[in-house]
Amino acid sequence: MSTLVIKSVPKEIHQFLKDSARANRRSLTQEVITLLEQLVTSLKKEKKVPVKRKLTPEEMKLLTFSGRRKLVPGYLESYAAGAFAGGTDSSVMISEERDAR
Numbered sequence: 001m002s003t004l005v006i007k008s009v010p011k012e013i014h015q016f017l018k019d020s021a022r023a024n025r026r027s028l029t030q031e032v033i034t035l036l037e038q039l040v041t042s043l044k045k046e047k048k049v050p051v052k053r054k055l056t057p058e059e060m061k062l063l064t065f066s067g068r069r070k071l072v073p074g075y076l077e078s079y080a081a082g083a084f085a086g087g088t089d090s091s092v093m094i095s096e097e098r099d100a101r
Contacts, residue, residue, distance in 0.1 A: 020035075
């Protein structure tokens, strides 16, 4: 199982979750997991699952340190042309290199 840490939860939400957990005889963690599972199941039924899409050049600029960091020349054009679609994740490549030694 993965770990998820949520910080700065509003007091009203935290209290609601605590009350709901107590009423359902669960720990706070179990209650949150149950509610998240119900939400994901509901979204899947409604087919509102996030879809992977390409970012616009404007969105890319926002992701590059709010436009302060310059991109490598030609990056946005290459990205828009699909040059990076279906590529291998860098962590996979690193693992393969490490395991090959």
